[in-house]
Amino acid sequence: MKILVINPIGHSKWDNQDKKIYESFVSPGTTVDVVSLPQGPITVESPEAYAEVIPLVIKRVLEYYEKYDGFIINCFLDPGVKLLRGIIRKPVIGPCEASMSLASLITDKIGIVSVGSALWMIEDHIRSLGYANRLIGLEGIDLGVLDLDKDLELTISKIVERSKKLIDRGAEVIVLGCTGFAGLARKIEEHINIPVIDPAGAAVKILESLIKLNIYNPRAATIIKQ
Amino acid sequence: MKILVINPIGHSKWDNQDKKIYESFVSPGTTVDVVSLPQGPITVESPEAYAEVIPLVIKRVLEYYEKYDGFIINCFLDPGVKLLRGIIRKPVIGPCEASMSLASLITDKIGIVSVGSALWMIEDHIRSLGYANRLIGLEGIDLGVLDLDKDLELTISKIVERSKKLIDRGAEVIVLGCTGFAGLARKIEEHINIPVIDPAGAAVKILESLIKLNIYNPRAATIIKQ
Amino acid sequence: MKILVINPIGHSKWDNQDKKIYESFVSPGTTVDVVSLPQGPITVESPEAYAEVIPLVIKRVLEYYEKYDGFIINCFLDPGVKLLRGIIRKPVIGPCEASMSLASLITDKIGIVSVGSALWMIEDHIRSLGYANRLIGLEGIDLGVLDLDKDLELTISKIVERSKKLIDRGAEVIVLGCTGFAGLARKIEEHINIPVIDPAGAAVKILESLIKLNIYNPRAATIIKQ
Amino acid sequence: MKILVINPIGHSKWDNQDKKIYESFVSPGTTVDVVSLPQGPITVESPEAYAEVIPLVIKRVLEYYEKYDGFIINCFLDPGVKLLRGIIRKPVIGPCEASMSLASLITDKIGIVSVGSALWMIEDHIRSLGYANRLIGLEGIDLGVLDLDKDLELTISKIVERSKKLIDRGAEVIVLGCTGFAGLARKIEEHINIPVIDPAGAAVKILESLIKLNIYNPRAATIIKQ
Amino acid sequence: MKILVINPIGHSKWDNQDKKIYESFVSPGTTVDVVSLPQGPITVESPEAYAEVIPLVIKRVLEYYEKYDGFIINCFLDPGVKLLRGIIRKPVIGPCEASMSLASLITDKIGIVSVGSALWMIEDHIRSLGYANRLIGLEGIDLGVLDLDKDLELTISKIVERSKKLIDRGAEVIVLGCTGFAGLARKIEEHINIPVIDPAGAAVKILESLIKLNIYNPRAATIIKQ
């Protein structure tokens, strides 16, 4: 099983690190490659950046279409994912919908911690996915995506602080609402006593499930349009 | 009051005609300009084309931001409209949300007639706008957007036939679900006895309302980000 | 375009002032007349008064039916509006549904400030219109309708205080939930930094839109029943 | 326990017959009186008649307030019922809400058969009560209320025919959606094999329950306002 | 009219007391018997106990099927009630659904006070009944079911304290969410000024209504399957 993770950004700085994180979640026999875009924004934190990457992500998937069994768009806003379901007949998944889908299986009191710059876009996305009534709350930490790995302990402590706020309001699971938080779930769990869902982990496990079960996108009129 | 209508396509073939249609709906004192994109798809009928125009529409609005009081994105999929609400503090509106908003004021049994090529994208959009439970049905005619004005009588007769099908299922208003149908509402109404909503007309009347009442987008952090 | 505003009360004390407020919102070419009821309550703040005016409003509309293109029932409870849609084939609108409709176009986090005497009736009405899940909150000021213009600065400061409470809870737009607040939106906006929707303004702009687009009430079996 | 049934019409032609029907449902120890309005429409089949009776019903309840333990407004549109909950602290009930409430306890596939003249008003009422998603369908027979008892066999056969149509679409219970059908449930059940709910029976049993359990309307600020 | 109340527990300690409480609510002519299970848990406060009693309750109803006109399963989790609707053609009711049904008739701001040990099961049940959007909140007192009658004044004061918390959040009616609270409604009402619904009272009044109106369960394919 061959999976391609697309970083919807215009640089490959995080590709190797993301490859390691994704590989930590795959089943034996699955290989993961990570590519970014030939051009694009540095991060996806603004509506302009989000808009910019939507068509670029689609083009990138189509370039690699033949070589992979399924695709992950590595951003919690799931850019292009829904539209790709009308274009190709192979599974495509985003970390947000995958995380919410797994979280919903254990509770309907979900808390999300993300970065603070674009919470309304996440909230809109959650609503359009149909999970609004399962959302206890959405909290952002006051760090930009570029700053997340500058002081990892600080990042973790901020996520923990926001998670506790959500737990006080009734959250029974915390979803890490930014792919920049990928790989941190186990560390967050050391500080709180409810499960924490890793968005990269959720995406890759769900994608493997769809590939194995041959669940493709039924809307695409042809195998591929290029 | 100065309004800019953006045709989210890469040619200006329909700009003059659309300008006339929009001018037929404006209040005295409102001027309308129509521009298309410097580059882009010929029509917005596929998910690829829809994705492509989202960032282009945002750029186009930002280029003209200073000169106009409000903006209409002239496509029934409302591309870029929701994201623009997080970018600029001037009103932006799309024909679909405007039409559904007015239709909802007179009934909760709405029928939409569009072109057949991308009904699932419209359906998804209606759902994300929160109007799914007011939708009696969504029907498409079997003509592409480029063919609509080749034989206008044929186009009208096909729209009428689909409208009647929706009326049989209980529709109390017909929304013309394609900006290529703009200007045809009165002609369709000659054949059916319920109101028909023109998407261009709805968009411009709602935009004038928002401008007059100073209802801007509250999410944009600054007046404009460029 | 000729519009009739009906004050659903038994005196004409506010008719002239309301005419000026409504005229401040209309498009060039629109004329507005304001009439009250031949008899009726002094204000519509109790369930008894609300019930009393429902049939009186319908009668009043039917008396003036021929002379106007559309009708506004000038009370935030929209008395008689929904039933009139089954009686006449000309547009009728209420300030509440018009305001909520426009507010919904820019956000789903709406706050309403009204007078405190009958909040549950407004809440019920919002729910029956289908906007309950977009309501951040409904707050009332502790002044009766008759006292609103006694000390306008006091009234404004009370509305501002309640608006700020709603903004703290996440409201992204404030709807003025009483037609006695009509004309105050701009003054409230000086104190808060989100849009404020004037109920009279919303009603008249939406009504002009419906008239211009020929969107009438489809349920009425005949043009008019008298 | 003393119950007053108010016929929201301007004549007392059906009062005796309704008294007998209601008495057939009450528990031992409950007495029922039936009064109509001093003036009012002959039947409540049009939006104008519905509007007219709303304030009249409220006045009638207030006139008899002291003498009874609870009140039924004998019309399937439940005119005035919701508003009365903000006026008096004694229970008031309508046949529609009572019937839907009991029907919902055994299934969420409810069919309603009513008279054809004002189905949209019933549909609106069902929606505002929150039962829309439990409604399989609403069918009307082509007889006016005044004609129902002219040929009772004909009336029954028409109700049965409509009920069967709803059963074909999945209905698991039939609600008789007109108080003019009161007393016919058992006869309808002879022809179909699912339960049929009598609107008068439902109203009186629910009202007795509310009185016995001392469940009054919490919104009314004082015991009574006159 | 003969009603059987089934205590879904393995001892008959509370049967006599429950019989008296139920008898205090019945109409003249109704007789109530109370039986518990031949074996089963001491209380139903854990998911294991809830699961255990579901098939036992069904068996118990079937044993007594011939002798009674209707059945109440005397636990606020309504164990087995929904499934029994597919097995027998006589009415079966649970205290939770009955209480919520009556509460919904007077308000959509319902507060529930229960015991603290299994609030999530009640919350799940409320949601599956479709009342989640009418729930202001669900609060538990820190006493086990076995301790409720040890110090009745303490129990009452704890329920009152929780009720007041719910009233502060907007509750307009309090539902006593544990059949161990049956008989206390009037005493709680002395301390708060909104109605309090007794779960046993609600169940028996609704069941009498269903029996009187011949509203049985339509899904059961045969009269009885044993």
Next chain:
Amino acid sequence: MKILVINPIGHSKWDNQDKKIYESFVSPGTTVDVVSLPQGPITVESPEAYAEVIPLVIKRVLEYYEKYDGFIINCFLDPGVKLLRGIIRKPVIGPCEASMSLASLITDKIGIVSVGSALWMIEDHIRSLGYANRLIGLEGIDLGVLDLDKDLELTISKIVERSKKLIDRGAEVIVLGCTGFAGLARKIEEHINIPVIDPAGAAVKILESLIKLNIYNPRAATIIKQ
């Protein structure tokens, strides 16, 4: 990773076959065991059987709790699954919720084909899971569970026929709504051109995902209660 599949029936006739089917879906390194109940019904097709197995399933999971990383209850009604989430802190999953979860990721037009004997129980379960508004329809074939493997070609042709009916109504994915259909998805797909979801496959892939990501049930107060 060690998974236990529990057949909620009182015989082990299908255990070996189910083991093979489940093994065909697992990732390398996952072992699957299948056990049935020491006693119990032959199939779970009636509400009595469904009730009977709920406590037995819970007991069976607790017996094997230490030895496995997660549990599947192999019946499309997911008996005991929700309650087990309040008892143990290891993941438990049912085929229905797993299938619906994966189906929802690719479309909101889901069709289910099951056996005809207990469709209302499945429908109730789908509703309580929150997927009702994504359900195009639920169809049953006229074969009992015991007859499914008597003539496999007949079974397949009946499932295909029902699937086509659902596709005609708009279904974009077919969920096989009976674990007796496990292993047939690929064969059904040969006859229709949309994806078919295998309930056993969905359950095991989702369970592996939950185990790998350490997503446990947050409600259980202790690791295990026995």
